[in-house]
Amino acid sequence: MNEKELFEKLSQAVFEGDGETLVSLVQRNIDEVDPLAMVEKGMMEGMTKVGNQFSEGQVYLPELLMAAEAWEEAMKILKPKLIESGASMKKRGTVVIGTVQTDIHEIGKNILANLLTIAGFDVHDIGCDAPAAKFLSKAQEVQADIIAASAIMSTTVPYQKDIVDLLDHKGLRDEYIFMVGGGVVTQEWADKIGADGYGELASDAVEIAKQLVSEKKGA
């Protein structure tokens, strides 16, 4: 099997969420083939396809999760090699994502976290019921570009504003791109509290995140 065939097989295994095949392909080739190329020219192709087709409604949530799980398993083997070789994956940006204080809805937030990972972001998920301070401390720790906060209920949406207020109060508002989302969140609300971005669907949010990060890095 030449490299081109290998990359195609890696891509296909990720696309099908076939962790077993993916891991065995990686293991068999890890000593001969550049690990970074396996990720970027092989696995990433399949993952991008999953992400795009999920956004188009062709691929369903369990298939997305299955692909993500296969990806994680392969990365367990690849990561040490990548670190060893000093190669680093191209990273689109760093995101801290979570669901706000007193809100325990995680599914939408998890879908976006997966899609952002697929899109090449380094994603740090702080879970649910997260107070504003937790968003900020994690963002400082990982030097995030984006803070993304989900809120689903009419009573929890105001906590998105708490995060903006905290950033303002600390004089850090310009350090981070702040994005909001969730069932009852609207563009009007996002504008009102001064968020930088809002996506109605997870796939919209990914595009907005890409755009905002490239603007920020360009600036």
Added chain:
Amino acid sequence: MIVIGEKINSTRKSIKEAIAKKDASYLQKLARDQAQAGADYLDVNTGAFPEEEVRLMEWLVQIINQAVDLPLALDSANPAALEAGLKAIADNTRPIINSITAENAKFREVVPLVLKYEASVLALALDDDGISKTVEERFGVAQRLIEALCAAGVEQNRIFLDPLIQPISVQNDFGLIAIEVIRRVKQQFPEVKTTCGLSNISFGLPQRAKLNRYFLAMAVAAGLDSAILDPLDRELMDAVNVSEALSGKDRFCKNYIKAYRQGRA
């Protein structure tokens, strides 16, 4: 089966627009359609308007009261909106407060409303630690919540216990966990009613209506007494009828035969 009609929920786009435009006739028609389709309660939600929720809840309850005689399930996370709805409700119907949980703050805020307005209450099996992942823990939360409500003076038959339905697309056994909790609640507290937001089960999958119907049948067999669902979905309402007959809840299969004769099945 106690059917709680889910249509008038502001998190749905068309409803949100209708409420924003104060399109009473559209919303009243939706209330009448659901009543005619066999709903026992109508869910009413204005949560998409966090800043006007209280005022809009009052308005929505008033216009729906004008259209139908059905009791309402007031659906809000905001106690002030719940109270505005409770005050606006016509006196002779007993509404459901949707919802209370075993979270400390939530419980303290909502219990007084249940008592003051002698309402029924939809109780979600979650506490300050969130939604537990095992049957044992989830049932434990349900049990504590039911006991706490009873201790506060709420009769068991006014409690609609919701085991919380999470999508099988996220974790395969989420359906089974909910069903097992339903079974255990009915065993331990036969007077308590069980209910659920049915369509959560199928999130993230194709042909959701089909999954909803089959899951309904499984849950009714385990003791589900009620569900929040779309009564305008004829196949689903047919599944309600069939499930009840198959689970021994339709004496002499009376409703099943009647639905057939009336051409509803």
